[in-house]
Amino acid sequence: MDTLYPDTIADRDGMSAASIAGRELAIVVPTLNERANVPVLVARLHTVLAGVAWEIVFVDDDSRDGTADEVRAIAQRDPQVRVLQRIGRRGLSSACIEGILATSAPIVAVMDADLQHDETLLPRMLAALRGGEIDVAIASRYVAGGGIGQWDGRRARISDFATRLSRLVVKAEIADPMSGFFMLRRPAFNEAVRDLSAQGFKILLDLFASAPRPLRFQEFAYEFRARQFGESKLDAMAVWEYLMLIADKLIGRVVPVRFVLFALIGAFGVLANLIVLRLALGAGAAFSIAETGATIAAMVFNFLLNNQLTYRDRRLRGWRMLRGMAIFCLGCGVGAVANVGVAAEAFGRGSSWWLAGLAGALIGGVWNYAIASTYTWGARRRAA
Ligand code: GDD
Ligand code: MN
Numbered sequence: 001m002d003t004l005y006p007d008t009i010a011d012r013d014g015m016s017a018a019s020i021a022g023r024e025l026a027i028v029v030p031t032l033n034e035r036a037n038v039p040v041l042v043a044r045l046h047t048v049l050a051g052v053a054w055e056i057v058f059v060d061d062d063s064r065d066g067t068a069d070e071v072r073a074i075a076q077r078d079p080q081v082r083v084l085q086r087i088g089r090r091g092l093s094s095a096c097i098e099g100i101l102a103t104s105a106p107i108v109a110v111m112d113a114d115l116q117h118d119e120t121l122l123p124r125m126l127a128a129l130r131g132g133e134i135d136v137a138i139a140s141r142y143v144a145g146g147g148i149g150q151w152d153g154r155r156a157r158i159s160d161f162a163t164r165l166s167r168l169v170v171k172a173e174i175a176d177p178m179s180g181f182f183m184l185r186r187p188a189f190n191e192a193v194r195d196l197s198a199q200g201f202k203i204l205l206d207l208f209a210s211a212p213r214p215l216r217f218q219e220f221a222y223e224f225r226a227r228q229f230g231e232s233k234l235d236a237m238a239v240w241e242y243l244m245l246i247a248d249k250l251i252g253r254v255v256p257v258r259f260v261l262f263a264l265i266g267a268f269g270v271l272a273n274l275i276v277l278r279l280a281l282g283a284g285a286a287f288s289i290a291e292t293g294a295t296i297a298a299m300v301f302n303f304l305l306n307n308q309l310t311y312r313d314r315r316l317r318g319w320r321m322l323r324g325m326a327i328f329c330l331g332c333g334v335g336a337v338a339n340v341g342v343a344a345e346a347f348g349r350g351s352s353w354w355l356a357g358l359a360g361a362l363i364g365g366v367w368n369y370a371i372a373s374t375y376t377w378g379a380r381r382r383a384a
Helices: 037-048 067-077 092-101 119-130 153-166 186-195 203-210 236-251 257-282 287-310 318-348 353-376
Strands: 025-031 054-060 081-085 107-110 136-140 182-185 217-221
Touching: 025 037, 025 067, 025 092, 025 119, 037 054, 037 067, 037 119, 054 067, 054 092, 067 081, 092 107, 092 186, 092 203, 107 119, 107 186, 119 136, 119 182, 119 217, 136 203, 153 236, 182 186, 186 203, 203 236, 236 257, 257 287, 257 353, 287 318, 287 353, 318 353
Parallel strands: 025 054, 025 107, 054 081, 136 217
Antiparallel strands: 107 182, 136 182
């Protein structure tokens, strides 16, 4: 290793090159406003992982509380600490995936920053993976000796329901497929990485559902701890994101779940259009005025629903939302022209009225979806 990295800063400072290169274990930690937890977690890992060549990679989604800067400050003193800061992005799963891709360690753990996961399990999980008999070590709340700590009944029921639902896409008998705390060997990750949905919170479930072969695993009991600093980001929408993940695993190979949602919301938009039209006509408006108003109302309604649901991970706020809405409406306008054009052409060539109408709606819908995905909710700068 010394010959490989003869000129590292570490060498000049008299530190061992092993602290820079050749790490066996990486701990990937997704963060969103976890500033106060960062130094505590790093200190605890130094204690439990003494004697192991490890590093920790925080993947921060541009937290407003300065989490990334806190990590950088610590990293200046501690070369085992790194940060990957993402701008304009959100999502626990995708953060974990990018963190795993950003390290060279052959064994990688994923763990929350908030000290709810019991870090004293790490050495035992590592020992089990070194043996080579398993691909994944799962820290589990639902095997003998584990527990969910101070969760209230509602949260416990949601977790229980989610676990049952997961059986639709994961055949393995995992007691805690929802766990956010696990360790795995890189080959097992590499085999699945291109098929991951990367949606929402459930990276472990995603891995098992996407792996091309059954993964060998072992569960390690632990008691889920109470949060000390900061607050949970798992809101009601996490349930929604979870349902999207399951849907993607079930039908994603045939048609993108986002498109299905987009189309469903579009159908609701047609309904909204008709309702507003009826109301406006009832109030005595001229037809062209009423239909113009109804169309705009339907587009705004569609935009808001898509912003909240279909593109939740890229949700627009403030003036960006207004700008996005304008782009969306413009795009829909062009889509409508395409729709009418295709439908008229098909009808002119002798298609039945409904087939022509359907073809037009399909072309218009795909167009609107393409514009929405690339422009309205395309890449942008700040999300947190
Ligand atoms: N980068 C990034 N981006 N990090 C995020 C995001 C995000 O969008 N959302 C949450 N995090 C980070 C949090 O800062 C925390 O470190 C970790 O992900 C877990 O978030 P919590 O909000 O604390 O989740 P939880 O405690 O309710 O649920 C956790 O534990 C469950 C049981 O193991 C999660 O790990 C669940 O996935 C898990 O099922
Ligand atoms: Mn937590």
